[in-house]
Amino acid sequence: MTWARRRRAFSRVWRELRHDRPGFIGLLLLSGFGLFALSAPLIADRSSLLAASGRNNPDLAAPSSKFLLGTDEIGRDVLAQLVWGSRVSLFIGLLATVVAVVIGSLVGLAAGYAKGKISAVLLAIDDFFLVVPFLPLAIVLAVILGRSPTTLAIVIGFTSWAGSARLIRAQVLTLSERAYVERARALGAGSWHVIVRHVLPGVAPLIIANATLIVPTAILTESTLSFLGFGDRLSPSWGKLLDGAQSSGSITINAWWYFLPPGLCIIGIVLAFTLLGRALERIFDPRLKGR
Amino acid sequence: MSRRYLLKKVIGALLTLSGVVVFNFFLFRIIDRDPLAKYRGRSKLTLEQRETMIRRMGLEGSKWDQFVVYVKSVFRLDFGRSFDSTQPVLGEITARLPATLFLVGVSTLLTICIGLYIGTKAGWRRGSRFDRTSTSAAMVLYSTPEFFFGMLLLAFVAGRTGWFPTGGLRSVGANYGFVGNLLDRIHHLVLPVLTLTLGYLGSYALIMRTSMIETLGEDYLVTARAKGLRDSEVMSRHAVPNALLPSVSLIAISCGFVIGGAITTETVFSYPGLGLATANAIRNNDLPMLQALFLFASAAVILFNLVADFVYALLDPRVRRAE
Numbered sequence: 001m002t003w004a005r006r007r008r009a010f011s012r013v014w015r016e017l018r019h020d021r022p023g024f025i026g027l028l029l030l031s032g033f034g035l036f037a038l039s040a041p042l043i044a045d046r047s048s049l050l051a052a053s054g055r056n057n058p059d060l061a062a063p064s065s066k067f068l069l070g071t072d073e074i075g076r077d078v079l080a081q082l083v084w085g086s087r088v089s090l091f092i093g094l095l096a097t098v099v100a101v102v103i104g105s106l107v108g109l110a111a112g113y114a115k116g117k118i119s120a121v122l123l124a125i126d127d128f129f130l131v132v133p134f135l136p137l138a139i140v141l142a143v144i145l146g147r148s149p150t151t152l153a154i155v156i157g158f159t160s161w162a163g164s165a166r167l168i169r170a171q172v173l174t175l176s177e178r179a180y181v182e183r184a185r186a187l188g189a190g191s192w193h194v195i196v197r198h199v200l201p202g203v204a205p206l207i208i209a210n211a212t213l214i215v216p217t218a219i220l221t222e223s224t225l226s227f228l229g230f231g232d233r234l235s236p237s238w239g240k241l242l243d244g245a246q247s248s249g250s251i252t253i254n255a256w257w258y259f260l261p262p263g264l265c266i267i268g269i270v271l272a273f274t275l276l277g278r279a280l281e282r283i284f285d286p287r288l289k290g291r
Numbered sequence: 292m293s294r295r296y297l298l299k300k301v302i303g304a305l306l307t308l309s310g311v312v313v314f315n316f317f318l319f320r321i322i323d324r325d326p327l328a329k330y331r332g333r334s335k336l337t338l339e340q341r342e343t344m345i346r347r348m349g350l351e352g353s354k355w356d357q358f359v360v361y362v363k364s365v366f367r368l369d370f371g372r373s374f375d376s377t378q379p380v381l382g383e384i385t386a387r388l389p390a391t392l393f394l395v396g397v398s399t400l401l402t403i404c405i406g407l408y409i410g411t412k413a414g415w416r417r418g419s420r421f422d423r424t425s426t427s428a429a430m431v432l433y434s435t436p437e438f439f440f441g442m443l444l445l446a447f448v449a450g451r452t453g454w455f456p457t458g459g460l461r462s463v464g465a466n467y468g469f470v471g472n473l474l475d476r477i478h479h480l481v482l483p484v485l486t487l488t489l490g491y492l493g494s495y496a497l498i499m500r501t502s503m504i505e506t507l508g509e510d511y512l513v514t515a516r517a518k519g520l521r522d523s524e525v526m527s528r529h530a531v532p533n534a535l536l537p538s539v540s541l542i543a544i545s546c547g548f549v550i551g552g553a554i555t556t557e558t559v560f561s562y563p564g565l566g567l568a569t570a571n572a573i574r575n576n577d578l579p580m581l582q583a584l585f586l587f588a589s590a591a592v593i594l595f596n597l598v599a600d601f602v603y604a605l606l607d608p609r610v611r612r613a614e
Contacts, residue, residue, distance in 0.1 A: 128310050130544065131596055135551030136588040139573060140318055140581055216434065223436050224555055229574045242439065246559065251446045252457070259446070263439040270434035 016283045023279020029272035033265075037086040044080030049234060051076075060248070060255050070257035073248035081236055082261050088237035089219055089269065092153040096218035099157025101211045104164035109203070111165065112172025113195055123169075129162035138225060147230045149237070156221050164210045168203055175202045205284035212277030216270040223266050238262040293611075296604055304597045311589040316361050319582050321354065347371065348579070370583035375575045380583045384565065390460055391564030394480065395553050398487035403542065406492050410499025411534070415526050417504055426500065429493040437490025437552045441559035444482050455482050458561035483560045490552050491545070498541045503534040536607055543599030547592050 017023050040046075047053055057075035061067065069078040111122040141155045175181060181198050189197075223239025225231065231240040245251065245259035336344065345351060348371055349360040364370070370380040409429070413422040449455045456462070461475050506512065507530070515529045557566030565584060572580040604610045 128307060128314075131307055131547075131589075131593060132311060132314075133547035133550045133588045133592045135547070135554065136569070136585045139554075139569065140585045143573060143576065143578070143581060144318060220434075220436055224438070224551060227436070227438055227555055228558065228570050239436070242436075242442070246438075246442065251442055252450065254446050254450055256446065259439075259442050263436070263442065266436055266439065267431065267434045271430060274430065274434060 013280075013283055017279060020279045020282065022275045023282075026272045026275025026277075026279060029268060030276060033086060033090070033269050033272060036083060037090055040083045040087060043083045044077060046084065048077050048080040049084055049236075051234065053077075060250060060253065060258065062255075063257050069261055070255065072244060072258055073250070078241075078258055078261065081241055082238070082265065085236050085238045085241055085262065086265065086269075088149060088231075088235055089222060089239070089266070092149055092156070092222045092237060093215050093219035093269075095150070095153035096156035096160070096222070097211055097214045099154055100161040100214050100218070101164065101207060103158070104161035104210075105168055105203075105207055107161065107165040108168025109172055109195060109199065112169040113176065113191065113199065122165075126162050126165050126169075129159070130166070134159040135221065135224065138221060139228070142225060142230050147232075149232060149235070152222060152225055152230055153218075156218050156225070160214060160217060160221070164207070164214065167206065167210055171203045171206050172199055175199050178202075205280075209277055209280040209284050212273055212280055216273040216277070219266065219270055219273070238266050242266075296610060297601070300597060300600045304593050307593050308590060311586065311593070312362065312365055315582060315586055316358055318585075319578060320350075320357055320361070365586070370586075371579040373572075373580045374577045375571065375580065380579050383568065383580065384583060384587060387564050387568050390562065391553055391557070391566060394483055394487065394557070394562065394564060395549060397480070398484045398491075399546070399549060401484065401488045402491045402495055405488070406495025407499045407535075407538065409492075410496040410501075410538075411503055411526075411531055413496065414500040414503025414507070414534070415530065417507070422500075425496065429496040429500075432489060432493030433497060434493075435490070436555070437486055438555035438559050440489045441483070441486040441556055444486060445559065449482060455479075458559075460563050479562075483556050483562050486556045486559070487549070487552050490556070491549055494545060494548075495538075495542060498545075499534065499538050502537040502541075503530065505537070506530050506534045509533070532606065536603065539599050539603050539606065543596045546595045550588050550592065 017027065051074060053076055055075065057067070057071050057077075059071060059073055059075050061071045061075075063070045067077050067079065069082060072078055072081070107122055107126060111119050111126065114122075138155050138159045141158070142152055145151050145155060176199065181194060184194055184198055222231075222237060223242065226237050226239030227243045227246070229243065231237055231243075233240060233244065236244065239262075241262035242259060245255070245262070248258075250258040349357055349364060351357070351360075368381055370384075372378060373380050373383055376383065409425050413419075413425045416422055445457055449457045456479050459479060461472065461479055466472065467475060511533075512525060512529055515525045520528070553564070554566035554569045556562070557564050558570040561567065565587070568580065569584050571577070572584065
């Protein structure tokens with residue numbers, strides 16, 4: 001029965017999403033990027049990311065039939081880096097979001113459900129992370145913990161959960177006042193049962209919409225951090241490509257094929273997730289209709 | 292404005308600030324067990340020099356002793372010496388502070404004015420052509436990393452036309468007199484300011500549009516219209532002041548983002564402020580510098596949030612008159 005209900009809910013969301021123009025555009029754009037990332041091995045061999053692969057190629061060469069998007073400062077194919085970079089950017093963005101959503105949901109659920117001291121302490125921690133500027137914090141953490149993509153993702157997730165914890169707490173507070181939660185409690189349900197069976201399903205849509213909106217900020221943060229020197233030059237994300245383009249002087253000689261594609265890709269993917277996330281928010285929260 | 296409200300906010304800000312100080316110690320002394328390991332010239336240090344550095348950085352004794360030394364030095368504004376330049380960190384920071392304050396100040400002011408204006412107009416005429424165009428544009432602006440704007444401006448405006456310098460704070464070795472030097476500085480500021488403004492315009496406009504739409508359904512607007520006020524009066528005297536309230540707190544929170552924007556923008560334009568210092572400190576693993584920069588950035592955001600709380604109280608009669 002639950003599964004039938006879930007399927008019905010899913011098809012309702014799908015129907016509404018299809019009629020929400022910005023949301024549908026976001027979904028299409030996102031599918032396009034997904035295909036792009038999946039097709040990486042078809043477009044270019046992974047070995048063309050190696051520093052040695054560009055040895056016999058001209059440096060910073062303009063697009064040609066051999067290199068559709070030209071080459072970088074050490075002669076590597078820009079298209080190969082772009083298509084493999086989509087995986088790095090998406091991986092970091094998604095992993096960071098998982099970290100942020102898990103921390104944010106746990107803190108939000110606990111702060112909303114628990115009363116008294118625990119709730120106050122959690123709120124104080126949440127306030128702290130909401131105020132502390134997250135990019136400097138992420139920079140400091142990444143310098144100390146290491147510069148690998150996985151560490152970056154965890155650092156980004158760890159610095160961007162505070163807003164969702166706040167949202168989820170508010171939703172939990174209104175839900176716990178509802179009659180069906182009180183009924184369950186009156187029937188003797190324990191805290192764990194109430195949270196998992198009654199509160200969590202109620203906040204799940206909010207968590208999903210919120211997660212979709214964390215991905216774009218995580219990708220933007222990742223590109224900023226990579227641009228500032230974090231990340232791996234041999235397996236570059238789109239932000240790292242921009243870092244390479246900036247530090248190799250490709251802007252001065254106007255090597256647009258080097259810096260334009262990764263920048264446009266970042267804009268595209270962030271736009272896609274943002275449009276989709278806002279559409280999901282509208283669908284799940286009827287009060288936001290017409291925005 | 293009630294005294295209690297002010298006092299509560301100031302105490303809250305001080306508590307957060309002390310939280311940052313403690314957190315900073317935790318980051319640089321407990322998570323990072325051996326801060327000296329990141330010092331590039333460490334292999335050339337003699338044993339004595341190494342001991343001097345350990346003493347200077349306050350790395351002696353138990354963690355508690357270190358904490359006491361650290362807190363005392365924070366109160367003295369003594370953040371040690373930069374690994375990179377070996378100069379005192381505080382001097383490095385104060386020398387670069389004015390440039391960044393100017394850049395961030397001018398662009399924040401521009402962003403707030405233009406962003407709020409566009410957001411107000413779009414929200415008030417929801418669904419109009421202006422709304423659709425400006426909202427789409429704002430979404431694209433929001434989705435663009437600000438340093439990419441900087442790169443585009445450098446490549447296609449500064450590079451192609453030569454109208455603007457490609458970086459720095461002023462023309463090196465030139466002296467045009469007082470007015471001339473001032474104009475020269477402004478000339479160097481145009482592109483960085485434009486970059487930061489474009490980078491955050493989108494989110495401010497979207498925030499204001501949303502809160503404008505939220506006030507549209509309120510009863511007091513119906514009342515105002517029923518009184519026979521003109522549309523523009525209803526908007527400027529009743530809708531905008533109310534819509535500004537949630538925007539003030541959201542804008543205060545997003546100022547943390549602007550600090551991040553300053554870091555990358557200054558990097559793109561080699562603009563010698565705190566942002567460029569941060570970027571250099573990252574590349575050089577300059578821990579003392581990063582530690583102090585993190586403290587300063589947090590203090591700036593906390594201060595900005597405090598100011599926003601005051602502005603909020605000034606704008607909202609419910610808070611202003613509350614006991």
